[in-house]
Amino acid sequence: MTEVAQSEKPAMLFHMVPGAPRPVAPFSHAVECGGFVFVTGQMPDSPADTGVLPEGVVQQTRNVMGNLTTVLKAIGLGLDDVVAVRAYLTRFHDDYGSFNETYREFFPADRLPARTCVGVTGLAYGALVEIDLIARR
Template identity: 70%
Template sequence: MPQPHSASSAMLFHMVSGGPQPVAPFSHAVEVDGFVFVTGQMPDTPDRPGVLPDGIEAQTRNVMANLGTVLAGLGLGLENVVVARAFLTEFKRDYAAFNDTYKSFFPPDRLPARTCVGTTGLAYDALVEIDLIAHRGGAAPPSSDAREG
């Protein structure tokens, strides 16, 4: 029989000030029990929504920067990431270059678990989208951007 959720299981819905512009109705991240689920980010920038750089390397760098912005707005960093999911529209062509760029954001001994999937399309005709699960590990959540649900 399922156990009732304790007060510590409250969900917090985060929109990060200065974060990437959402392309659909979603929160930048949802937090529950110390886990932070970050919405998949696109390769545009907050100051130029919908405008994408050319090439998988540049797009991957932008996606990682957007993920970093969301995490930083929550008092976290890429070192808190436990799982990443990447979606590539040109999997065979871009997989090796994507991996080279992606791994540069993490210490070699601290790579998160990861799934990488080929897909037929992404918003803005992007080449890559990545979502994350991070763990707070004792860091207190910011209070200004969260809605409890």
């Protein structure tokens, strides 16, 4: 019987980003493994005002995308490296259209990441939107 060499697990890097919003739970801002970067869902607050949210899904979406951009930039990536997005909306039927219009502002029409968007019953801080993503290094 021949032995098959077992491949080593890829190294993982755990990132806590200075200047990004303070986590609302025990997690890293991003984790890298095997050439992919998994960015934790970001909330619509700001690093300066933890838990303070702007009114409406449009501004909350802009804040979330800004927070995601902060995390990506700190580890040498940008939105053009994003391959998949998951978005969570608490008022899905009311906010889906406005969310989509705002979200589109951040990606070129010919480079939209794969995406899932779901309605949820609640998010931290009573937020209307939360987004996580996967990027490729």
